[in-house]
Amino acid sequence: MTMTPGLWAVLGGSVAVAAPIQTAPAPLPALGQPVTGLSADQMFDIARRAEGASATAEAIAIYEALARDPEPQVRQEARFRHGQLLARQGRRAEAATLYRAILDEEPGAARVRLELAALLAAMGDLRSARRALLQVQASSLPPDVALIVDKYAAALRSNKPFTASLELALAPSTNINRATSATTLDTILAPFDLSDDARARSGLGVKPSGQILLRAPLRASLGLTARLSGQGTFYRKSSFNDMIGAAQLGLEVAAGKALLRPSVGRSYRWYGTQLYATTDTLTLSAGRAVGRRAQVEVEGGYGRADYRLNDLQDGQIYTASVAYERAVSQRAGGSLRVSGERQVAADPGYSTTSATAQLLAWREAGRASLFATASLSRLGADARLALFPERRREWRVAATAGATLRQLTVHGFAPLVRATYERNRSSVGLYDYRLLSADVGITRAF
Template sequence: MLPWTVPDQPPAALSAPSPEQVGAEVGEAMKRGDWRRADLLLSSLPPETAAAPEVQFVRAFLARRMGRRDRAIEIYQRLLEGQGAPLRVRLELADTFVEANDDRSAEHNYRLALASDEAEAVREGVEARLREIAERRRWRYSVNLAISPDSNVNTATDARQLEIFGLPFELSDEARRTSGVGLSLAASAERSVPLKGRTRLMVGGYGRFVDNDQRAFDDGALGLRAGPQFWLGQARAGVEASVERRWFGGQALSRTAGLSGDLQWGWGRVQRHAALSAQRLTYDRIEGRDAWIYAAGWDRTHYLSANRFWRLGVNGARGEAQVASESFWLGRVSTGVYQTLPAGLAAFVEPSVERRTYDARSLLSPSPRRDTEYALAVRLIKRDWRYRGFSPYVGAQASRNDSNLDINAYSRLRLDFGATRTF
């Protein structure tokens, strides 16, 4: 039993003022395991009494006993909005996510709990639960749905003309910026299979599809991955092989196959992650762009308090294409901040800068391409709303790509109205 586990026995009394008779009847109902009766009795209390944190905490406990986990999550999230909410509320919320098989949300809340000033008393138990989640043997699924108005679906220029060797050429509508509304669906499934000791085989697949107003810009991919995952002391390491098939505009676009490795360490306030990969990218119809892509990444997440964390990410990649004009170096730096807000909201804000430099100029370009993209992503999550496990969110991403070649310069604003679920 973990140190914050709610006991089966009812509290001796409700600290919030309530009629003695109701309090006594609630206690008797809980002793009998009549959770529904106890909840009905609490709902009969005067509004100002029923809203007391102590009463709401008991109602969340009763909701869990009745299998109404979404209701319990809603109550816990609301309780956490108050100043000085006890650590136990955060831990009970994390436990409820575990019961709902939402490991990502559970891990997120356990890590926020570790950043609390009261965390030392429960640190060992929380870190044990985090490792238990990491080693859990079962299927994991995630689903994300979104409607996305986009000012630049095809990430193209606003320019109407392009100069080639000093001569003006009109750009077609397909080559210029096109706005639209996309409907996106992304889903993944992963299975952890025990091998020997703390080594496991991870097998998974994923799919993502974007249906845009114009079929010419529809985008989709399917992928599979598999590989061993094992522990090196307190660090978790993994190696996997992956394949992906991509379609664009209703036609096959490319195939990708490769190997990757990652290392994750840190179970307290600071978590670090590093990854390396090598992939072969093969296009169906575009000559010269087939390439080997080598990539490396590192990120650090620091939980500052029970309501805030920040993340720093650094990524780099090298593309070795068949022709020099398609070979490139890429570097990206991002930093993000997560903050809980009133009314059950939470926000994540992440600015980033990406630099891409190509080795040589293309046939129709006066010089090698040099791009710098500036982006700002914002996501607002309604933490206390859940319907059949789905949580709603609103997101926005603004970006501007500066290029030494006019045809590659563009700006873009995309909004996302979606819902996500992991189980």
């Protein structure tokens, strides 16, 4: 089979294709009639004219058939045209899944990655959109294509509408309550025996998380955002449930090559069936491209925490972070994030200062996305708590590795597997723990 090579060249495909056979246009068959004995060029022509005649179901049927062709150029062309048709219909998630399937086979398809970036941005996932853009810029681009990429970069600084995301997983863990495994706890009075519920417990949980984002443009360089997010882990014994819900209202301000995002919000956290804490926050973040392959994001925040069960923990929270992300190729990249937090509580024993460094690496391997993170944290309290002989001092290490398996995609969702190890060494036995956990679930496939 042959196909028109023009679009494939624009896609950035590296496989040379034969010149198209010069044939008369194939007649557009009656709706519902089978199509046989035609070349790929003729099939694409029929699909194009079917789109023009608003016979989108017939065009989609042709693209789906051509997407199973043994010739890779034909498959990719069919998926791309199908994706463009779906995007015009507003079916962004389906279009993004098709673009991702092309990139799994042809990671150098710059045009496809740009289209994916545009879809992700339109769906509100600016972080993933910028990462896709970095992957495009990690390759050598002709000057005219580089100009197109720059326009996409500008577009990502002023995007809009509505997006929603969902992840659902089963979550086995060796320590669902992040508790010590010791049977007794040293105090200034005497060793205390710990109940079973106060010690490390293993279990199997269900772990949903999701987000809804609304974005309303006010001007070309200014947008209003509203975000609702939530996550939780639920166990058979409800006293170990851990849930967080948050609402946030903010602005997105494009300033040259930077994007500023001031916001205010409130979060709620429940342990078991009781409200544990509420926190009001004020945050300002700024992101900027650094060259063509990297981006930097800086964030600072202030919060006021109200702990419902212990007023001595109430107080102010100050946070700051800087992150640098770089694409090393069209299939791989990584980031480094350094952050700090200062919590000033009513009781100096609960006042803490902490710092964390985190490394992230990601790679696309065939039809799978692999990722790994490693972090190191240091925490120190201002004073000892009245019950314990030592001031709280901790080192915490954590590592996570996982993969999204897009070869098993169903309706835009793909399996997700993730494993985490965490070890917190603390001078106060109550906070000394280790855990090994896993998530096996579904997430979006693009």
